[in-house]
Amino acid sequence: MASLAQSLLQSPQDFFIDVARTVGVYTAPYLDPVEDALAAQMEKYFPTAVHHFRGFLVAAESPLARELPLMNPFHVLLIAIGYLVTVFVGMQIMKNFNRFEVKTFSLLHNFCLVSISAYMCGGVLYEAYRGNYGLFENMADHSAKGLPMAKMIWLFYFSKIMEFVDTMIMVLKKNNRQISFLHVYHHCSIFTIWWLVTFVAPNGEAYFSAALNSFIHVIMYGYYFLSALGFKQVSFIKFYITRSQMTQFCMMSIQSSWDMYAMKVLGRPGYPFFITALLWFYMWTMLGLFYNFYRKNAKQAKQAKADAAAKEKAKKLE
Template sequence: METNSTNFVSKEPVDHFITFFETIGIIADPYLTPIEVTIKSTFKSSLPSLYENVSKFMEKSQSPLSARLPLMNPFHVLLITIAYLLTIYFGKIFMSRREKLNVRILSIFHNLFLVSLSSYMFLTITFEAWKNGYSLFANPEVRSEEGFQMAKYVWLFYVSKISEFMDTFIMVLKKNNHQISFLHVYHHFSIFMIWWFVTFVAPNGESYFSAALNSLVHVIMYGYYLSTTLSFPIRFLKRYITQFQMTQFIMMMVQATYDIIHFKVLRPEEKNTYPFSLTALLWVYMVTMLALFANFYRADRKREKVAKSVGDKKSL
């Protein structure tokens, strides 16, 4: 008993998350595996050539490090994404017939959890990068054992996107349907799927920068949400949150552009690189994020001006 207690304490928080998701997998697999086998069998018989190409691509692409981590099965990722979208759809229908719920306690714990988790991820990823001599950009993928610790932290960042789904569920329970925009839903489910792919293919190297930067932004963002829920909002932060988010997108685009030039133009013969598919995906995704967030920022500033104008007229 004492040995088990010592092992529990000596483990890092990330190891407890890994154990937790492994346990969920053990419980859920007997129910999900037959469904997965049926779908794969149908896919294989209907589109044999495509099935074979996809299977070969997945087998070739997966990092040996991500193969040791839970929740790497793309079928499970798809199920979680579908469950998220269906929960929003049916949740809004369910709540349309009821009064909005008081979710203050839930919001406090949710925001406190994400502030704590984001702080942990930012610090551990940054420290691991410093310890292993990472440069700012152009860090190659590491498939050996020495890259596994960073892989665990990047994996944690990926699964943390599931907990962020609660943002939307709280909006549904509060009947704040105006907040459940295309941008909000698209960002939440797409970032989850993209980070699964990043973790699946190369859970270290260049992926550290985006994970650390986004974690830092989330410390600020969820810190503001927490202060608001606790009724002492840090008001000056509100208008800057979207700017922080857009700044990180620009920095990630700079990273992707630098890597493309570094690995594909200046050193095309170099073998020890970061997967180009992930760099290209990062660049394209950041374009969509910048466009959507810029549109949201403009609309939000217009709403502020209208609200201020109405307030000024009332005060006259």
């Protein structure tokens, strides 16, 4: 137990890589027959699509991805489907139960995510400094020199599984209003996208999004943690969380826009173009969805304030 704790404190990325690899050793043999059967059926009905997909995996896979666990797309698909099924089935089951008191578990979850997010932000920036990264236009490094950053990006990808617990807590607390399309889409899609980033190019330009998102999560989960402890002094932060998330989407869009311009117009070598274009598109979908969420919340807050003022006025007139 002491050696595990020491390993976790010294190198969280290696600790979680070892954990994921160990779990994979015990679970993969049971999943292999299912994977083979599914692949056979897909190849039977969609031979061309399967051929192109396999060709893509072979051509796009970074040599560094072979050093990392949880890179099998079938396992990623199972986890994503498992998340969606657990959420929607869990909501149906909870209709028959009273909400659970999960404050202690929630505090532990938020503390863990604050800690790992702070570590990832600092670790990614440190590896960027060591690798002489610039602000933008950082090419993927598939050599052994790029492995330390690849491990940090893998940890960022793996942390998206840990963030699934956000939704599980909402299910247990019966906070169904919070389990919106935005919430579920964001958690599920970000996990699969960062699998693709880690699989294809787990360093280079990926550092910017990983560091920035980790920093935002330090603020967000830190706010959740302190609020749950009863620190009302941090209540003002809630107003800025969605704004800070939207700001990060804008910054990531600027990065991907510049990279695409540099590659296609200026003719410079760069990060894989299809990953850059995917992130550009994804950031705009996130920006639109979060803006809609922010606008609705602002409208509800304004209405609640007006109702409270009207109630107070009526009370004075009595």
